[in-house]
Amino acid sequence: MADSVGKWAPGGSYGPVLSQTDLYLLDTELELNPILKNQNDAFQLVFNISNGQVLGYNHESRDRDLPFGPKDEPATLPRVTELIIITDASPWCTIVKNPSGVTLNDFCNSVWKEYTENMVTEKEFESLKPREQELVRRYAANVAGQNWGGYYTPGANIPNRFKRVDWLRDKVYFEKLSKNNNYAKARLGFSAPNIFVMSLSNY
Numbered sequence: 001m002a003d004s005v006g007k008w009a010p011g012g013s014y015g016p017v018l019s020q021t022d023l024y025l026l027d028t029e030l031e032l033n034p035i036l037k038n039q040n041d042a043f044q045l046v047f048n049i050s051n052g053q054v055l056g057y058n059h060e061s062r063d064r065d066l067p068f069g070p071k072d073e074p075a076t077l078p079r080v081t082e083l084i085i086i087t088d089a090s091p092w093c094t095i096v097k098n099p100s101g102v103t104l105n106d107f108c109n110s111v112w113k114e115y116t117e118n119m120v121t122e123k124e125f126e127s128l129k130p131r132e133q134e135l136v137r138r139y140a141a142n143v144a145g146q147n148w149g150g151y152y153t154p155g156a157n158i159p160n161r162f163k164r165v166d167w168l169r170d171k172v173y174f175e176k177l178s179k180n181n182n183y184a185k186a187r188l189g190f191s192a193p194n195i196f197v198m199s200l201s202n203y
Contacts, residue, residue, distance in 0.1 A: 008033055010072035010103070017079045017101040023193055030076040030193045035104060038176035043070055045104075047174035049200070050143075050165050052112035054105075071105035080194050085111065085177070086187050087198040090167050091124065093188070094198075111174070111198070115165040125162065140166040168200065175199040 018028065034040040043056040043066060056066030075083060079101030085094040096102050096110040125133060140162050165172060176199050181191035188195065 007077070008070070008073045010074075012100075014074065014077065014079055014101070017081055017099070019081050020194070023080060028078060028193055030078065030080065032177055032179075032196070033073055033075050033077075033104060035070055035073070036075060036107065036177045036196075045174060047108050047111075048172055049112055049115050049168065049174065050172040052108070052116070054108050068105070068108075071103065071108075073104050075102045075104055075107050076194070082194060083107065084188075084192070084195045085198050086184065086195065087200060088183070089171055089198075089200045090115075090164065091127075092118075092164060108174075115168065116163055118164050120162045120164055120167055124167075135169055136162055136166050139169040170202040171200045173201050173203055175201045 016022075018026070022028075023030075035043055035045050038044065042058055044058070046055045046057050046065070047053070054068045054071070056068060056070075058066055075096075081097060081099050081101065083096040083102050085096060085107075086092075092114065094111050094114040096107050098106045120136075125136070128136065143166070177196040178199065179195075180197045181195075183197055184191040184195045
């Protein structure tokens with residue numbers, strides 16, 4: 001465990017940070033931080049995309065949440081200036097950038113902003129089936145209702161514009177990142193070492 005902690009410790013002594021061009025020319029495989037793969041028992045990431053709250057969980061300390069201590073650890077080794085994040089839960093692509101090397105905090109912050117600061121376009125909303133549109137409306141109305149101390153009821157003031165996070169409905173908890181080159185090609189038309197697929201859950 002000590003070697004693992006040392007390997008991912010924050011700092012600049014990792015060699016050069018690979019740019020997008022470097023990555024493609026070298027065709028280097030990236031190793032994901034175990035926290036992003038949900039494979040670190042000492043710190044399981046609890047990241048809520050809807051409010052940006054990031055905490056940790058440890059089975060041996062179930063009575064309390066852990067602060068986001070590893071936030072400055074690199075997201076990958078070698079470090080890279082850019083990560084591309086896709087998910088089957090939405091049609092959007094999140095690009096995480098840091099010229100000094102993408103960290104865990106950069107990842108969480110970029111995903112949170114992507115889904116809470118950008119709106120669903122009318123065309124995107126219309127691509128949903130009518131039932132899914134209604135579910136997004138209800139979710140957005142419930143969130144608005146909670147902000148005002150109420151809940152969705154038929155005939156309530158339902159928002160007619162939606163944030164991207166509303167599209168996710170209750171599936172707003174980060175689960176893990178993984179590689180899936182076939183899915184990346186289907187979604188983006190190409191695959192690359194820095195494209196990762198984000199799984200979400202509603203726990």
